[in-house]
Amino acid sequence: MTTGPYTRDANGNPRQCDECPFASTYQNAAKVVENSGWSFAAKPIAKDANEKGGGMISNWYGREHMLDGDEFYVVVR
Structure with a gap:
């Protein structure tokens, strides 16, 4: 398995x-505008932070009764 800045930080986390x-929106990062470097942004972040953020937005959708x-x-900010 290859490791690097997108799979592990400097401490191996x-x-x-x-x-x-x-990704859960219609304007998600999966929708790439051809020939544009500005279609979306992606950045490697700590696994725990990413999973916590995903849980927070899922909870928000439910709490606010967000519908498709x-x-x-x-x-x-």
């Missing part, structure tokens, strides 16, 4: 690649 926009197609926006 596991990483996962996270995407923006969220509901619009929302995200503010990043």
